[in-house]
Amino acid sequence: MSVGSQENAPPFVTSGATNPMPQVVRRRWRPQPKLSWATRALFVALLVVLSILFLYPFIWLISATFKPRGETFDNALIPHHWAWNFTGPDIPSPHPQYLFNVAPVGHWLFNSFWISFLGAGLTMFVSAMIAFAFAYFRFPLRNFLFAVLLATMMLPGEVTMIPVYLLWNHIGRFTLAHPWLPHIGTGTQYPLWVPNMFGSAFYIFLQRQFFLGIPRDYFEAARMDGDGYFSMFRRIALPLAKPALIVTFIFEVQAKWFDLMTPLIYLRDAATFTVPLGMKNLLDRFNAAGGGEGDYQVIMAGTLLLVIPMVILFAAFQKYFIRGIATQGRKG
C-alpha cells in the first residue's frame, strides 16, 4: 500500500542528521491504548460534522454550477431547476451566458494542461539528474554547490521576479528583431515552462535524500557491467526513484496549475491564458459588485473546471500526495 513498503524499494525517507523534517514511520500504532466505544463514537461524530464543514464549499460550488442564472445564490444544495451553463446557444447579454461562449475556455484548459505536464515532466527529469549527481558523484565544490542550492530555497520569488521579466523582455525583443527566430519572450508561454528545464531546488533536495538511500553497490554493479554514467542513471537510478519522481511530478503539476502570478505577468492575449488567469478575468468581467454583467453561473462553471482536474489528480495519486507532504511539507 504505502510507497515505502513496496518490495525491493528503498524506504521513502532516509534519516539524515541535517534533516529536521518529520519522518514517516511505517509501523502504525495508536498512542493511547483502546478508547472506550463511547469516546470513539464522540470523536467520529465530531469528525463527521467537521467533514461536512470542510466539504461544504465544494458541494455548494458543484450545485451552484448547475443552477440557472438568478438562482446561483439560493443556497439550495439540490438545484430547484437544473441548468447546463457550460455550452449553449450564443445569444447576447440579457440572456444567460454560457461559459464556453464567453471566453476561449477550451484554449485555457489546453494551455494549463500542456504547460503543467510539460513543466512538471521537465522538472522531474532534470531535478533527478541533478539530485543524482549530488548524491552519487564525488566532485570538487560539491558540498559548496549543494549549500548554495539549499540557500536558494530561502529566496522569495519577488526578488528575482523583476529582472527575470526584463530578461524575457530582452529575449522577446531580440527574437522579434530576427524574424528567422521563433518569437520567445514576454507575451508568449515560454516563460511559464522554460524555467522548469533547470530543475528546482526543493525537488533536487527531496530526490537527493532518496538517492542517498539507494545502496551504492547497485550503481557500482552497473558500472561493472560497462554502463556509462548516464545509462547507469537511466537504467538503475531512475526506476528505483519512481516514488520520488511521482511526488515531484504531481507537486509540480499542482504548483503550475495553481500559479496565478506568472501568467499574470507574462500573458497578454486571451487565447494564451491559463485557467487561473482566465478565471480571474471572468470574475472581473461577470461579478456584478465590480460593475460586471452578473452572470454568476458562468463564474461558478469556470471555477468548477479549475478545481476538478486537481481533484482527479489527487484521487489518482492520493498516497503520493500524503506521503510527499508528510515527509517534506510544502507551504503547510
Added chain:
Amino acid sequence: MSSVTVNGLAPGPSRARRWLSGFRERETWAAYLFILPWLFGFFTLTLGPMLFSAYYSFTNYGLQQIAGLDKTKTVGLANYHRILNDGTAHLALKNTFIYTLMMVPARIVLALLLALVLVRVGERLGGVFRTIFYIPHITPPVAVGVLVLYLFNGGFGVVNKGLAHLGIKGPYWTIDPNWIKPTIALMDIWACGGTMVILLAALYGVPRHLYEAASMDGASKLRQFFNVTLPMISPALFFCFIILTLAGLNQFAVAYTAFFGSAGGVGSTGTNEAALLYAIYLFKEAFQSFEMGYASALAWVLFGICLTITGINVLVSRRFVFYQGSERS
C-alpha cells in the same frame, strides 16, 4: 607551488593541487555535466537576477528605461527612503503582518487538533477523514478567492445565512474593511490539510513507550500531551510555523483574486486598502505602474523581513524545539 616542495613541508602534491587535480577526473566532468542545467539556471534565473535586482533597487528603472527612451540613473538610497515615507507601503506591511499573525496560529492549532483526533480514531477511519480534510488544500488559490467572495458575501452568502440560523447577524465580510483579513485567514484555515498531514506523521512517530512510562508515573492525559506529545512533535510544529509564516508574508493569489480586479477593482477603495498585502502592492508597483526600481527595493525589504523573522524563529526555537537523536521509533 614549487615553494612548497622547496620548504619540504608537504611531501606530496599540495592540497590545492590535489583539489585541482579533481577537475581532471572523468567523474568530475560527468558530475558537472549532470548539474549543468541547475548551474545554468542558477546563474541566469537566480544569482544574475538577484544582482540585477539589487542594482535596480538603487536606480530609477521604470517604463521609460524599459522602452529605451531614457537612461537608467542611480538614485542612491532614494527608493529605500521612499519606502520609509510611503504610507501605502506601510499599510501593505501592516496588513500582511496582521494577516500572517491571524492565519499562522489558527491554522496550526486547528491542524493540530484535527491530527490529535485523527490519530485516536484508528488507522482506517483516520485515513478516510485525513483525505477529506486534505481536499481543501488542493483547491487552486483562484478558486479559493472566488469562494471567499461568494460564501462570505454579506447579503446572500451562505456563511451569514448559517449564522442567522444561530441567531447571529454576520458582518459584511467581504466589504467591511475590519473583516476582510479575517475572512481571507478563515479561508486559509479551511485549507489546513497540508499542515495536518505533517503533524499527523509526526504524531505517528512518537514512540509509544514514552506514553507508557508517563502513565506509569501517573501523568494525566493533559500532562502527557504537554510533556510528551508537544516536545516530541516540536520539530514538525516548528517546520510548519516557518513555512506558514513565509507563505503568509508572500500571500498573493487569494487576496488578489477576491479583491483586486483588472477592470477597475472589484470592491470599493476601502476594500482594496484593507486587502492590500505586501506582495500585491509589490506586484502592482512592478507590473502596473512599472516602477521597477522601487519595486526591487520593496522586494529586498521583503527578503530582509523574511530572513529576520526566520532568523528570530530559529533562535527562539533553540529553547523550545526538541530534536531527538537520529534514532526514531
